[in-house]
Amino acid sequence: MKNKVCQSCGMGLDQENDRGTNKDQSKSDDFCIYCFNDGEFTKEDLTFDEMVDISLRYSKAYQNAASEAEKNHIKDLTKDYMSGLKRWKKKDDGCDCHHCHCHK
Ligand SMILES: [Zn+2]
Numbered sequence: 001m002k003n004k005v006c007q008s009c010g011m012g013l014d015q016e017n018d019r020g021t022n023k024d025q026s027k028s029d030d031f032c033i034y035c036f037n038d039g040e041f042t043k044e045d046l047t048f049d050e051m052v053d054i055s056l057r058y059s060k061a062y063q064n065a066a067s068e069a070e071k072n073h074i075k076d077l078t079k080d081y082m083s084g085l086k087r088w089k090k091k092d093d094g095c096d097c098h099h100c101h102c103h104k
Helices: 048-057 068-082
Strands: 019-021 027-032
Touching: 048 068
Parallel strands: none
Antiparallel strands: 019 027
């Protein structure tokens, strides 16, 4: 469990207690407790943009940014980072299910 991050919101999963639970109550390797509970996303309908907004709300750098331009820059970086997470990756690998945590 080193350097794992939640594949939905991007927070670190270093602590056992930070990890979400699968249906069988085992710990999820991919998602944190805030995003994933009992084998389901806690906010099933959340969109990518909403998740970016939530993430920025917790970002000190973003909240303390001196200018709009700086905020936009941080937002772009956050989007870049989060679009690489499993939940938000473009479904271009043959997976046509509604969500992408089915691992294809
Ligand atoms: Zn998460």
